[in-house]
Amino acid sequence: NVAESTIADGQRELGLREGFDIGLEMSGRPEAMRDMVANMTHGGRIAMLGLPAEEFAVDWARIVTSMITIKGIYGREMFETWYAMSVLLEGGLDLAPVITGRYGFRDFEAAFDDAASGLGGKVILDWTA
Incomplete structure (x- = not known):
């Protein structure tokens, strides 16, 4: 969640000195993309899956x-990206820290408000509740 911590914080927690080799940008938020670019290793690859709400500047010289x-x-x-993600999950990747909201499907309006606020990570709608 870019509102609470930076990619550099995560990099330090993981003990990475040279940056990330692969980045998956799923929020579409300009600050998340800029933070990701700043923390990639030389030759790194970024997959953009999130759709930005508007155009934004990036550091092309750095890229x-x-x-x-x-x-x-x-x-x-x-689908290929989802398959790659399933391999990461089966290998033990913990996504719990990025899930910041869980709502029953009847509370969908609150869930959408939470997601639109940009203050959290991923919001889950529970269809069984």
Whole structure:
């Protein structure tokens, strides 16, 4: 959640000195993309799955000189990304920290308000509640 911590904080917690090799940007938020670019290793790859609400500036000099590849993912190719994510999950990746809201489906308006606020991470609607 970019409202509470930075990618650099996560990098330090993981003991990474050179940055991340792969980044998945799913929020569409400009500050998340800028933070990700600033914390990628040389030759890193970023997959953009989130749709920004409007255009925003990025540090193209950093992207070019660090040889960062940015790829937009939409439609069919999302399935390949989901498969790669399932491999990470089966390997023990814990997504609990990014889930900041859980709502029963009847509380969908509150869930959408939470998601639209930009203050949290991912919001889950529980269809069994």
